[in-house]
Amino acid sequence: QKEVEQNSGPLSVPEGAIASLNCTYSDRVSQSFFWYRQYSGKSPELIMSIYSNGDKEDGRFTAQLNKASQYVSLLIRDSQPSDSATYLCAVTNDYKLSFGAGTTVTVRA
């Protein structure tokens, strides 16, 4: 079982719609959770961090964490063409930062 698993994608959404990305993790004692955005040919860019159960909103992005279900998600509201990228879920246990394979999102105009 992989440490971090994400929807395989690709995910195509119309401009203005909500993009929903899901991530599950295997280590129950994981402590910190992050979403990174990676444009083609670029390095990952941190967009959200979440440490406790519930929702965290930052602009058009909302991260949701449910530790009991070992599940973390990212919602992108009012999707824009500039949101087209691969989104990486990352999880830490003490120090080790483990990544999922990523979900590629395409926002079509």
Add this chain to the structure above:
Amino acid sequence: GAGVSQTPSNKVTEKGKYVELRCDPISGHTALYWYRQSLGQGPEFLIYFQGTGAADDSGLPNDRFFAVRPEGSVSTLKIQRTERGDSAVYLCASAGDRNTEAFFGQGTRLTVV
């Protein structure tokens, strides 16, 4: 500097040669990570430093790979006897401490021909 800096941006080397990849973390960050990313995959953990010591090198694929961080700041990833399978983007990230937000450099694209 303001962000994590990696040099070189691109490196083409012949099979069997030795290469060094450099990472200059955000000033004051004690945690430093090296990852390797192949096309279509997420970053694969290689090694983690907390200060000067390699706290976890379990992701290094074999003994051709080695990394140092002698003064707790700049780190160098060293690859001996390179193989074509080593071709990938090598990413460095630093964080203020363990379990905190990690920020990536722009990566080094290594191509072994």
